[in-house]
């Protein structure tokens with residue numbers, strides 16, 4: 548077996564609140580990339596959800612702003628499957644900071660749809676361990692996601 552062989556992987560992708568309006572275009576990019584969407588859920592994160600999901604960044608200067616942003620509106624979580632899915636999805640995302648992405652990778656998802664340093668359109672797991680943790684957080688029967696019934700809050704019907 549060559550060590551350069553492609554490895555079929557799963558990753559966790561998430562459309563953040565600032566890019567929710569671009570859901571169709573982002574799904575088109577995923578389809579054209581050849582990655583498969585094997586699970587998908589639209590929801591909102593509570594502040595508690597967002598604090599846990601981004602727990603590794605606790606104490607960093609952007610943490611509180613990130614938690615507020617991520618719990619501010621609808622998000623879409625997806626399980627993506629394909630050869631080297633983790634790296635391929637992060638390549639489609641582009642650099643973390645939208646302003647850098649616009650300069651260095653204008654056709655990347657963050658270059659096209661991001662807003663600023665924290666509001667950067669989409670998330671992607673950074674390793675197989677993160678992917679496993681994040682997919683479990685979002686999709687497992689034992690999911691720790693608290694806020695799932697946002698649709699009950701509809702005020703028109």
Ligand code: RTP
Pocket residue numbers: 604609613642643664665666667669670671672673
């Ligand atoms: P992500 O986890 O969302 O896929 O992004 P990433 O690996 O490229 O970036 P990471 O270092 O894990 O940071 C997580 C998220 O925190 C926000 N952030 N804001 N204002 C800032 O300086 C700053 N730095 C990071 C972004 O939303 C980033 O995606």
Ligand code: MG
Pocket residue numbers: 671673
């Ligand atoms: Mg990250």
